Amino acid sequence: MKFYPEQYKIPDVAMQPFIDDEEIWNYLNLAKPTKESVEAIVEKSLNKNRLSLAETAVLLQATDSAMIETIKKGARTLKEKVYGKRIVLFAPLYVGNYCSNNCRYCGFKASNKTALRKTLTKKELIENVQALEEHGQKRLILVFGEHTAYSAEFIADAVREVYNVKKDHGEIRRVNINAAPFDIEGFKTIHEAAIGTYQVFQETYHHETYAYCHPSGKKSDFDYRLTALDRAMEAGINDVGIGALFGLYDWRYEVLSLIRHVNHLEACYNVGPHTISFPRIQDALEYDLDDRYQVNDEEFTRLVAILRLSVPYTGLILTAREPENIRREVLAFGCSQIDAGTKLEIGAYSENPKVDQNLTKEQFKINDDRTLNEVIDELIESDYIPSFCTACYRKGRTGQHFMEFSVPGFIKKFCTPNALLTLAEYITDYATENTAIKGWKLIERNLLEMDDISYLEQVRERIERIKQGERDLYF
Ligand code: SAM
Numbered sequence: 001m002k003f004y005p006e007q008y009k010i011p012d013v014a015m016q017p018f019i020d021d022e023e024i025w026n027y028l029n030l031a032k033p034t035k036e037s038v039e040a041i042v043e044k045s046l047n048k049n050r051l052s053l054a055e056t057a058v059l060l061q062a063t064d065s066a067m068i069e070t071i072k073k074g075a076r077t078l079k080e081k082v083y084g085k086r087i088v089l090f091a092p093l094y095v096g097n098y099c100s101n102n103c104r105y106c107g108f109k110a111s112n113k114t115a116l117r118k119t120l121t122k123k124e125l126i127e128n129v130q131a132l133e134e135h136g137q138k139r140l141i142l143v144f145g146e147h148t149a150y151s152a153e154f155i156a157d158a159v160r161e162v163y164n165v166k167k168d169h170g171e172i173r174r175v176n177i178n179a180a181p182f183d184i185e186g187f188k189t190i191h192e193a194a195i196g197t198y199q200v201f202q203e204t205y206h207h208e209t210y211a212y213c214h215p216s217g218k219k220s221d222f223d224y225r226l227t228a229l230d231r232a233m234e235a236g237i238n239d240v241g242i243g244a245l246f247g248l249y250d251w252r253y254e255v256l257s258l259i260r261h262v263n264h265l266e267a268c269y270n271v272g273p274h275t276i277s278f279p280r281i282q283d284a285l286e287y288d289l290d291d292r293y294q295v296n297d298e299e300f301t302r303l304v305a306i307l308r309l310s311v312p313y314t315g316l317i318l319t320a321r322e323p324e325n326i327r328r329e330v331l332a333f334g335c336s337q338i339d340a341g342t343k344l345e346i347g348a349y350s351e352n353p354k355v356d357q358n359l360t361k362e363q364f365k366i367n368d369d370r371t372l373n374e375v376i377d378e379l380i381e382s383d384y385i386p387s388f389c390t391a392c393y394r395k396g397r398t399g400q401h402f403m404e405f406s407v408p409g410f411i412k413k414f415c416t417p418n419a420l421l422t423l424a425e426y427i428t429d430y431a432t433e434n435t436a437i438k439g440w441k442l443i444e445r446n447l448l449e450m451d452d453i454s455y456l457e458q459v460r461e462r463i464e465r466i467k468q469g470e471r472d473l474y475f
Pocket residue numbers: 105106107143144145146178179180200201203244245279280281282283284321363364
């Protein structure tokens with residue numbers, strides 16, 4: 001499989017910026033989609049090949065409804081063919097929202113004097129994690145503003161603290177981070193705390209728009225942010241997540257730039273990002289941008305389908321920023337992870353702290369505020385397998401999405417059984433009665449699909465052990 005087939009104007013050199021706006025636009029402007037070319041490109045992806053920038057640009061420029069349907073159908077087929085029915089669940093936990101930047105789209109910007117500023121105390125952090133565990137969460141992403149208070153040591157301590165919180169059968173098995181970029185030393189400190197994925201979004205890859213949206217603060221340095229994941233990799237964190245905030249600039253440009261970013265990491269470090277996020281901008285207090293580049297629902301679902309086809313072995317994360325109906329459509333295109341039971345207000349997972357009601361507590365509005373159990377229930381109804389699996393990280397199997405994609409039988413042997421085991425744990429410990437009934441039926445249906453009898457027996461035996469009280473069993 002050829003990773004990065006293009007010759008770029010700015011060659012890929014580790015720790016060096018690589019985005020040339022004109023080059024990205026050239027790819028887009030030169031792309032001339034036809035029925036045949038779109039079909040051929042989709043076919044290439046279905047044959048488990050990564051797409052080049054030029055090929056992705058063709059999909060991005062397709063406007064004819066039949067071509068768009070070919071793209072969406074292709075993404076649905078790829079999902080069914082490769083990934084099966086698992087959806088990994090996680091929850092975001094805002095640890096602190098002090099911030100010295102002034103991102104025009106964010107309710108936590110420094111100039112917003114009506115935002116409640118808070119950093120969870122150690123006690124509050126523990127209480128929030130306990131509350132999340134009581135709902136059945138096993139995977140968290142800790143989120144921080146960009147502020148001197150949130151040093152690498154501070155973040156590493158928070159991560160260690162979260163791993164230590166155990167409530168009954170509850171524990172957090174994977175702690176991811178979404179925080180401002182560090183230097184290599186800082187990333188090493190965070191790495192030592194055994195974080196899962198380090199995630200940072202470029203927001204927009206378009207230089208002029210970036211400068212406009214980030215008028216002051218450390219985040220105003222485009223290149224420092226662009227090369228953040230290079231520094232993370234140099235520090236030994238090879239599990240990283242990229243993202244763009246859709247609505248700041250032309251969505252086609254952003255998708256192509258995300259792919260350019262993937263190519264850069266693959267070229268320099270031989271490993272692409274673990275995940276791509278594509279948050280769509282939501283209303284926020286003191287929001288300060290026009291809606292010129294807003295992405296409508298059809299464009300949004302299409303861009304996810306194109307991402308799926310373009311980087312078939314990268315995890316795609318969809319968040320609670322999106323309403324239920326969009327979530328449902330996008331899941332069918334191969335999103336691998338969603339958050340559930342999300343609360344963005346600081347400290348809101350445990351008791352709501354008493355605060356001045358005139359102050360806002362959330363960074364932006366979310367559109368899906370269902371509980372974890374409600375989301376799990378709907379996933380089960382739709383025949384997805386909700387999963388809290390963390391087996392690959394614990395077994396030292398890195399490049400999990402790549403293995404799922406490229407190692408024959410990997411999903412059958414590891415992913416599906418592990419997803420079923422974590423679902424069995426969830427049902428036993430946390431599910432409502434109704435969800436539990438449906439959940440056990442789903443597990444049974446999936447067990448019956450297993451063709452290797454001796455393996456099936458091993459899975460059944462582990463499920464029995466879970467019913468007897470054992471936890472954290474995986475292959
Ligand atoms: N402060 C760090 C940073 O900016 O990278 C990390 C936390 S920030 C709270 C996480 C992400 O939230 C940002 O990268 C941005 O993409 C997203 N975000 C900010 N404002 C938003 C809005 N109004 N709607 C949707 N997402 C938003």
